[in-house]
Amino acid sequence: MLAFFALNAAPGDPTQIVLGQHWTPARAAEIRTRLGLDKPLLVRYFMWLYNASQGDFGRSYATHEEVRVMILHALPISLELATASLMIALPVGALIGIYSAIKRTSPLDYISRVFVVGMSSMPIFWLGLVIIDLFAVQLPLFPTGGMGSSLSIVLPACSLAFYSLAGIVRMTRSSMLEVLRKDYVRTARAYGFSERVVTYRYALRNALIPVVTLSGLYVGTVIGSAIITEQVFAWPGLGSLIISAVFRRDTPVVLGGVLTVAVFYLLINLCIDFVYVYLDPRIKLG
């Protein structure tokens, strides 16, 4: 399975215009041999694949640092941002979605729908810029970027959370609406359970199943937004690492970074499959 998505990363491979500020044909050939770039593409690809499966992504062309070390340094920084924003987005998004579905056509529902459509039309980096302008420039409460102080995480996390919120609200709301008109909800009401019990014990649990499925697809979008958010707020995580490596044509770093993100992406989707089984005992993993 690992080979499978590593193949994806292969197109980034054939770039060798790297160490050449003092470029001469002789030195270029020497460097090429040292980096193994003289070998045929296919051979290089399988060598890279073999090494990568052992956790060795080679060394950066630009800094000669081990790519593994660079990734291990950047990854926790990215995860910190991701966790912080998810901790805001998931509960808030789910709550708004549920209320919006129960109190359909209420002002809150209306506001949340406008919010959802607006957010899905807004570029994440613009949201980031506006947040910087409002809360770091106009009201200098937080630093504009980097991770100098403990307050640094607030703005990027909020901006990413705000963005993910829209998707979560949308999914929860439509799924809740779907479930609320099912027969078993009516039955539960007919038994005389309170509206609270009906909503949370009967409807919510069933409504969560499609939400969980959809969120698997949504993770990709969130990862994309996270990369851009890191860029806007100069957050030195994996996204920033990949993008700066792209500009330096630092292929090993790009490949290693992308592979790491892809592995996480697949792991998250795997976890989602497990959550699925937990929520709906009828489903068994094959």
Next chain:
Amino acid sequence: MDFWMVLREKSAFAGLVIVLFVLFVAIFAPILSPADPLQQNLADNLSPPDKSHYFGTDELGRDLLSRVLYGARTSLALGILPILFATAVGIVVGIISGYAGGLIDEVVMRITDLLLSVPYFLLAILIVASFGPNLVNAMFAIGISFIADFIRIIRATTLAAKEDDYVRAEKAIGAGHLRIMFGHILPNIISPVLVLITLKISEAILAAAALSFIGLGAQPPTPEWGLMLSGTRDYILSSPYLMIFPGIAIIVTSLGFNLLGDGLRDLLDPRYKGLI
């Protein structure tokens, strides 16, 4: 679905108006613009909005209004062309895959799995990174990263349509496979594809702006909204207006396609009305 129904559906109508407006701006940008979008005037740089420059000027003294108007051309092209490309590939591959089934279907599905195993924005970055950052490669990258979605959805609708009576009837009278696929199945599944196209254009515009913003899409001095925003971070203290107008332009355009797509979907499938 006929045209007049679109006018009766509120959000589709609003979306259509916005889309037509942006198209109008893009086509007539040279007439509407008060100045040349590339003309620099360093003496008059970073001037806030006033009567001579309604949106102000940027760090090189270029008229921001003209750049936003011309930007409609680049941004629409970056949103629409890749999606047309992805649609074309998606229709051909998706219909064949769904219709033929068997080994072809299996191979196509594994290839889409491969494309989907990397988040699409990362895939776009990767493609631009390997072919070099410029406008054409950015379009290509965005197109490729949306292909898998189109193939999947078109294949799924084809699978459903394949069992319909009219396909059986066609087979019974001995119609060829090509004729069944593109003469009969295609027209029958075209409405959901239209909705998909509209919604994906909105996504593609955002993705293109983001690519340009990080420097992997349109290159300076092209007037492109994402690119225009990428410089503004340095001037956020002195000239916050710089980021307002291109940002609003992106939101309005993307919103237009979103509303149109949502509205069309409601029209096609009233079950989802109000569910978003």
